[in-house]
Amino acid sequence: MSSARTTPRASHDEDAAGAAAGGGLLTYTSLVDGKSVPSDQWVYVVDSDALLKDAFSSLTLKRKLESGRLTPEEAPGDSIVGRVARADSETVVQAVEAASRASVEWNAFPLDVRLDQFGALLHRRLAEQADRTIEILLREGHPLELARWQVSGALECFSPESLAFYRSQMLHETRHGDRRISVRRRPDGVVCLNPPQNAPLSSALLGVTSLMAGNSLVVRAPRSAPLGVMYVLHEVVAPVLAELGAPGGTLNVVCGDPAPMLSAWLDSPLVDDIMYFGSSEAGVRFQERCVAAGKKPILELAGNDAVVVWKDADLEYAAEALTESFYGSGQLCMIPNQVVVHPDVVEPLVALLAEKAAGIRGGSVREEGVLLTPVLRNEKFFACLDDALAGGAELVCGGHAMQDDGTRSPTGIFLEPTVVLVRGLAGAREIQAVRHETFFPLLPVIAAEPAPDAVLLERFVEFVNSNAYGLRNSVWARDPEVVDQFVTRITKGGLLKVNDSHIGFLPGLPTHGGTGLTGGVYGEANYPILRTSHIQGVSVSGGGIRPRDAVFGAWHAMRAAAAGTPDA
Structure with missing residues (x-):
């Protein structure tokens, strides 16, 4: 495969690429295998100014809506600005299965499509949608200055300079006589991401860089702040993947409680890596569970x-x-x-x-x-x-x-x-x-x-x-x-x-990642494209090298150099 497909797959529904109308509310469903998956349970987002005026009443209203004791039409004024479908256990499993099916096909796309074209298109779309992204973050309660900061970080993450650095780390090629030698990074497979509630949109976009390595991705939008994650993945990232012809399950996003979803990921034989944000105490325990389950833990814990x-x-x-x-x-x-x-x-x-x-x-x-x-x-x-x-x-x-x-x-x-x-x-x-x-x-x-x-x-x-x-x-x-x-x-x-x-x-510099209680025993600067992939060495010969000569090649070269004669 040498170039991007120009026609998106039919599995990407139109309503999966954007918000559906829901009684005047900004509404998002789960995105699984490129399709919109509805639910009869919702997570509601309270208007930040309403929360500022009366936090107790606003949070009480949110609880009533989510428990079904109140309908959106009965909510006063503009106190509720959005809602996100709450995924059931079956949808969570379907998201992982879709990611597993997509990972092999997506990995077969050449690096210039997965990294260069995807990154450039995503950067352009993030720039085009910057004002809209900030508006969504404001609705969710992020101050204007911090919303701009998050968008700025996302643009740097996919800037031409950053993409060039990622590219330099993903593939290094040399020649050795008749051989073409390369050191390349290969995808781990299915990556699951659990972003934090304090800056979930920017953290979700950080995890999106794992797609450039050839992985597929499942993201849990946090219940306390799901709107920004759903917006940026539905309306910014998914359309770019569709434009490149990526399989629908390359990106999946669901919203739900963290504990059962993390357990489902740990129990699934289809999941390879889990990127976890949380406290150091909880993260170190989760790291142990990941290792026991054969998963790679990628931890983003407390900073000091x-x-x-x-x-x-x-x-x-x-x-x-x-x-x-x-x-x-x-x-x-x-x-x-x-x-x-x-x-x-x-x-x-x-x-x-x-x-x-x-x-x-x-x-x-x-x-x-x-x-x-x-x-x-x-x-x-x-x-x-x-x-x-x-x-x-x-x-x-x-x-x-x-x-x-x-x-x-x-x-x-x-x-x-x-x-x-x-x-x-x-x-x-x-x-x-x-x-x-x-x-x-x-x-x-x-x-x-x-x-x-x-x-x-x-x-x-x-x-x-x-x-x-x-x-x-x-x-x-x-x-x-x-x-x-x-x-x-x-x-x-x-x-x-x-x-x-x-x-x-x-x-080119990391936005996240650290050592000690910040990143666990595998902690380092967090470039998800690198941390969700692994190094593989490759040698390709034209077929004219005798195997026995290859076995002792370095020895013969050393002896020839010592004797001052050309290496036969």
Whole structure:
């Protein structure tokens, strides 16, 4: 097969490519084998502004709709913006079976179709649908700035530079005499993806890169935030696959409860890889279940990212990057979670950080500049803050719940961006907010004990590398020798950035992936096209090589070189 088919397969229904009308609601069914699969059970998405005005009533309305005690027509006003079919167990099985049937045929497509053409078409369609994608994310409750951030990451993931990098890793070819030698990556088969609820759309698109390796894909849209996943897979990815003539089961998407679906994937002999997002504690247990079931676990777990600020850092820019800790109320895995600061610049950095944190606010997701999201249960935040203060940390700013207008209130659904100052590296990890990911807008700044710079550099490197987690790390420093030391010696984590946004996306670099409690025992930078494939070596000869000569080829070459004679 040398080129893409120009006619889509008939298995891709028109209504599977977009939203169906459902009483005025944006409505999506399951997508299995290119067909729309209906259901008599639905997951409803509450309007984010309605949730902001009255969270209790909005969530009560959602429960009534999903239990069948209320119909969509009976819902007040515009409080419900969409619904997604809830897949039953039979549909879940059908999705895996469809993926299994499709995987062999899709893998037979040449790499320039699966990777180059698919990636380029997808990038173009993502760009064309960027405004619509942002609108869907807004409906689901993602603040405008964070919706733009997700779309930006998706565009970088499929940018020409990223596609070129993927291509370089998928196939390497050389000549050895009469032989054509290649090292190539082959697909694992059926990949199942369980994205998180905090940024499911971008995580689903990350998993889509596994298709470029020749795998087929089954995605579970999370019940708490299914709309973006369903939209981008139904209306952006599936039409591109259809245009290339991919079999219908190449991509399947269902929505349902995580526990039974994960168990079904583990029990199925047709599933090869499972990409799992979740807490480190749950993820490590799931990893053991995967290995026992013969599946490859690809884990995206908690992050506890460290930022180093050296004495010559641009403090203005560093402080701005550190405020990324508060984006989404800290409920993103790849944000700064702890800061290690050279003792010479602690005070000015903390002052700048507090000043900038004061400008981070909550509100309607459609407002420019809103970066905080509601935190409906905040008792863990206050317990973590109390632990830090009891351990000797100093409260720099924040520490209260507040209303969307910034007014402090015990019943507020937003949390103030909070900074605590921890004095001394020694014993810093006795504080819970330093030792573990908090998933709240709570950032500990650790002021290192005064010491010569050579000693401090050693301590900073050791502190970062001894982190039990390892998603992203970043460094702020100007001295080239200091930068080189950090780049050379920081080995933990899937990504290291220097003098840059901690959460910003760059072409060719991973968006996810890490070591330790972030990625499990197989953890590394997560390029799903690579992690859902395996290396295979291939040698193709024209047939003119005697096997015995091949067996001892290197020996003969060595002897000929030693004798100074041509290798016969």
